[in-house]
Amino acid sequence: MKKLLIALSVAAAAMTATVANAADYVVDTKGAHASINFKVKHLGYSWLTGRFNTFEGKFDWDKAKPAAADIEIKIDTTSIDSNHAERDKHLRSKDFLAVDKYPTATFKSTSYKPTGDGKGELSGEFNLRGVTKTITFPVSQIGEGDDPWGGYRAGFTGTTTIMLKDYNMDGYLGNLPVELELNVEGVRQ
DSSP states (O other), X not given: OHHHHHHHHHHHHHHHHHHHTOOEEEEOTTTTOOEEEEEEEETTTEEEEXXXXXXXXXEEOOTTSXXXXXXXXXXXXXXXXXXXXXXXXXXXXXXXTOTTTOOEEEEEEEEEEEEETTEEEEEEEEEETTEEEEXXXXXXXXXXXXOTTSOEEEEEEEEEEEEGGGGTOOSTTTTOEEEEEEXXXXXXX
């Protein structure tokens, strides 16, 4: 009986250690330490840039097990902001995001492949305008560690390119590539 109790105690301690080392993070959007930005060429002469002001997300990260990394992001497409009210109205219309019908876009990772030096390739399902496609982000870790408020944070950045036509935006701009940039800083829970 004593051996059984010792074995159960060791198992319980191991499980507690696993839970204590859990690496669940919430993306810090309240402190504005995260952003989802985009840029697209305007007539081939300059860059039109913008962002989504409202989004939320969470991720799992353990530097000892980077291949187990996981992230989920939910974007409020009505919050698109290109710093031009009339253009934003057009971007929200059926010609582009069709926010009346598709008010959210989502990204859910399916794999993370570490490539060394804090870098890796994050793949997942991106749903925009009712269409889901697999996309891949080359990702770099910016850093991680204790913050001044007693918490622990980790931050990453990644950029990928999508084509508008792949998400049923077939108009005269459908063949334009759009660069998406995801910057996340998460607070460990």
